[in-house]
Amino acid sequence: MPCETRVFAPATVANVACGFDVLGFALEHPGDEVRLAKTDGTGTIAITKITGDDSRLPREADKNTAGVALMAMAQAIGFQGGLELELHKNMPMGSGMGSSAASAVAAVVALNALLENPLDRMELLPFVLEAEKSACGSAHADNAAASLLGGFILVRSTQPLDVIRLKYPENLHAVVVHPHIEINTGETRRILRKQVPLSSAVRQWGNVGALVAGLHNGDMGLIGRSLEDVIIEPSRGLLIPGFESVKQAALQSGALGCSISGSGPSIFALCDGEASARQTGSAMASTLKGLGLENDLIISKINPNGAAIISRKA
DSSP: OOSEEEEEEEEEEESTTTOTTTEEEEEEEEEEEEEEEEEEEESOEEEEEEESSTTOSOOSGGGSHHHHHHHHHHHHHTOOEEEEEEEEEOSOTTSSSOHHHHHHHHHHHHHHHHTTOOSOHHHHHHHHHHHHHHHHSSOOOHHHHHHHHOSEEEEEEETTEEEEEEOOOTTEEEEEEEESOOOOHHHHHHTSOSOOOHHHHHHHHHHHHHHHHHHHHTOHHHHHHHOOOSSSHHHHGGGSTTHHHHHHHHHHTTOSEEEESTTSSOEEEEEESHHHHHHHHHHHHHHHHHTTOOEEEEEEEBOSSOSEEEEEEO
């Protein structure tokens, strides 16, 4: 049985325009990395090192999403041994790319590997949701499930938990631009309207259904027409400088559609093929830079695998 495991968990795009809290997909990069090792302690989880966080994340296990997920998993399966955790943040926090979820996903996949995989991937998801709840107050599964399972996911329900992996066209590429500003997820949830007009809800439901159909059938035109958010984007877009300009630049460059990644400030687009993605990414990044906002550009296929074990040592 291994006594040390390293795991990578990828960044994600959640909501995917019309699918607030129910749609998400995994990126190939960036992501978080965890090293988890067994110790002689009894029931202790020690976070010994965190990099890439500018000393902002708590080192106490019960206040860190990776630690919270480990605590929930250990309690559920009756594991009473000691654990030592290193967390390497290789993606920006507060970026709208599932940073908190990635840390928790990497941690539970690492513990599962240390214990010779007693649980399947779907059985690990509730522990990640406990961590998400501790981070932002709600156990939304769109980032968590996408990072854990990979591919494109639909969360039909969280109570009971019901997550469906969706078919999608292999040539689908994502572009994400991350302006160097930070938006707090909790704050962006508080500004959302508690009630919406029935006509807006009907339009949004239609877009979600059509997007799932477009993904399944490989219908790029239908995917593009469905990447419309009439409920969440109008509020959150106001918090992102230059959002409308970046969106127009993406669409004019040939993107299928463009919207906010998670709660922002990152902005994503979906494209038909790598060439289109590179052209779109260049236009989006240049638009932000023209507005005086430095940014990171990510171009990625949909990551079909999610979290991955890097190494295991006895």
